[in-house]
Amino acid sequence: MDRGYYLMVKMKSPNGWVEYGRFYVGDERELANTTFNGLQGRTQSDGWLRLELMESRGLTQVSLQRIYCSLDELMENCRRITKEVFKQFNLEQDPVPAPELLAV
Template sequence: MVFGEFGIGDDPLAAAVLFDSLQGNEAPSGTALLHVDLMEKDGLLPVKVRTKCCCLNELAANCKLITREVFRQKNLKAYEE
């Protein structure tokens, strides 16, 4: 079940760097029941590239980090224009 989605732009390298900075592990563990997926589009279809498993506290920290980074990127683009 999907309950949230972030659009982090069209730069695959920036997306990979951001995803690498997220908390969690690629292998599921006992308390890491939530998944954060890095997705990309293949034409019109979404494709899962990687997954990180995390607990609720890690998910909260990840959401904060992603929101801050997207906000920073959007503001820098607006500033550069």
């Protein structure tokens, strides 16, 4: 069964949390956790923006961790995530192949 890790970007709306972005961070749980643990934010539900570390197994998605952040923290987090993903896919000795993107 294929397994992968994603960082979902969500915002709070009157109808609940809405996903509006997603970063694929590879298929290694340790690397996904390390990337997530380096992000800015709080575990308390006190904001309108949320980053959630998800594990995907086939068609099943499981939430592993989440943090709430300000717009400035989200901006910095997106920079950090992009930097880590770039290193993983371009600079590591055995780069992880990117998953096929599905049309929505």
